[in-house]
Amino acid sequence: MVVASTNPLKRSKKTKAVGVPTIDLSLKHKHRSTLTGLIVEACEDFGIFKVINHGVSSDIISSLERQGLDFFAKPTPQKHLAVGPTVPKPFGYGFRNIGSNGDVGDLEYLLLHANNSSTHPPLFSDAVNDYVEAVSDLSCSLLDLMAEGLWVQDKSILSSLIRDPQSDSLLRLNHYPALKNWDSFINGERIGFGEHSDPQILTILRSNDIPGLQICTPDGLWLPVQPDPNAFYVMVLTNGRFGSVKHRAMANSSISKARMSMIFFGAPPLNATISPIEEMVSPLNPSLYKTFTWGEYKRAMHASRLMLLAKALMAYRQDKKNNLMTAIMEDAEEKAIYSSSRLDTKDSDDHIPFYMKMKGNRYTSTFQAQELTTIHA
Ligand SMILES: O=C(O)CCC(=O)C(=O)O
Numbered sequence: 001m002v003v004a005s006t007n008p009l010k011r012s013k014k015t016k017a018v019g020v021p022t023i024d025l026s027l028k029h030k031h032r033s034t035l036t037g038l039i040v041e042a043c044e045d046f047g048i049f050k051v052i053n054h055g056v057s058s059d060i061i062s063s064l065e066r067q068g069l070d071f072f073a074k075p076t077p078q079k080h081l082a083v084g085p086t087v088p089k090p091f092g093y094g095f096r097n098i099g100s101n102g103d104v105g106d107l108e109y110l111l112l113h114a115n116n117s118s119t120h121p122p123l124f125s126d127a128v129n130d131y132v133e134a135v136s137d138l139s140c141s142l143l144d145l146m147a148e149g150l151w152v153q154d155k156s157i158l159s160s161l162i163r164d165p166q167s168d169s170l171l172r173l174n175h176y177p178a179l180k181n182w183d184s185f186i187n188g189e190r191i192g193f194g195e196h197s198d199p200q201i202l203t204i205l206r207s208n209d210i211p212g213l214q215i216c217t218p219d220g221l222w223l224p225v226q227p228d229p230n231a232f233y234v235m236v237l238t239n240g241r242f243g244s245v246k247h248r249a250m251a252n253s254s255i256s257k258a259r260m261s262m263i264f265f266g267a268p269p270l271n272a273t274i275s276p277i278e279e280m281v282s283p284l285n286p287s288l289y290k291t292f293t294w295g296e297y298k299r300a301m302h303a304s305r306l307m308l309l310a311k312a313l314m315a316y317r318q319d320k321k322n323n324l325m326t327a328i329m330e331d332a333e334e335k336a337i338y339s340s341s342r343l344d345t346k347d348s349d350d351h352i353p354f355y356m357k358m359k360g361n362r363y364t365s366t367f368q369a370q371e372l373t374t375i376h377a
């Protein structure tokens with residue numbers, strides 16, 4: 001099955017070409033084996049591909065897009081209210097706005113549990129459900145094709161995890177507001193969503209026509225991905241053979257239009273055991289990871305992140321005068337060097353949104369200092 005890969009992506013020389021491979025799903029019936037081969041190649045060489053003729057109705061996509069944009073256009077208190085006070089963290093509405101001196105540009109988002117409608121904004125729950133159903137089906141078709149391409153005996157071994165009613169799949173809407181004026185662009189490129197690899201089985205991303213998404217090549221070069229509102233971008237991972245590509249999103253550089261991306265993360269149920277697909281393991285290609293459940297994996301990621309953030313907060317408090325948080329920390333286990341970045345001057349001490357980069361596992365996150373204090377106490 002699937003596990004996160006910390007290995008660099010395995011790519012051949014031919015992947016130097018700029019551009020992401022396109023997978024035409026209309027070939028599914030007549031040219032199936034060609035298609036499965038192309039999907040496997042795209043996963044191995046790029047870690048990302050674009051899907052066209054995917055069969056998801058444009059009405060379903062535009063309905064969620066319209067409702068999402070209406071939601072983000074509301075004043076902030078109403079956005080919090082619209083998702084409801086009972087929604088447990090981390091679901092609901094979040095924002096990241098760390099000001100003009102910070103490393104991160106404007107981003108706000110809505111994070112929903114795909115299978116738990118209590119996390120869906122009641123105002124557009126139907127649009128969310130329709131979209132989730134359509135992209136889950138697409139994910140399952142792609143995973144079945146992938147399994148076929150890998151000559152895995154049980155073709156539905158991956159898709160059955162997503163189909164499971166208990167699957168831990170998520171839906172995220174990211175909103176990158178338009179620039180207020182060209183002056184806000186004087187600092188050049190700003191990062192809207194820092195570099196990371198998604199940990200789930202697969203990611204299905206769709207954005208409107210405003211650019212922003214970038215992927216990282218094995219040489220460390222950032223390549224912009226051309227936005228295509230009629231297509232989906234797919235990232236997949238499994239036992240180091242397919243590495244989910246490292247990516248980031250730049251803050252919006254359009255003065256007239258917001259960028260909105262809608263991202264489905266297909267994940268197993270929390271209690272599902274995560275181990276490599278049997279056919280992928282051999283004496284020459286042993287399992288890279290010990291077996292654990294998806295829930296255990298998520299908890300471990302969360303714990304290491306919290307530890308890091310607690311340290312960063314303490315460093316920030318010690319070095320508040322110049323408002324620059326330079327917390328360089330060594331993680332005892334991983335010996336990874338982490339660096340963090342600047343904080344907003346405008347927020348109060350107890351409520352500091354901050355952003356940091358962990359070089360060790362390339363995870364970028366924004367947390368509220370308030371939450372941290374509680375956790376740390
Ligand atoms: O908004 C985007 O285009 C990318 C966001 C992303 O990578 C994520 O939400 O995991």
Ligand SMILES: [Fe+2]
Nearest residue numbers: 196197198247
């Ligand atoms: Fe991502």
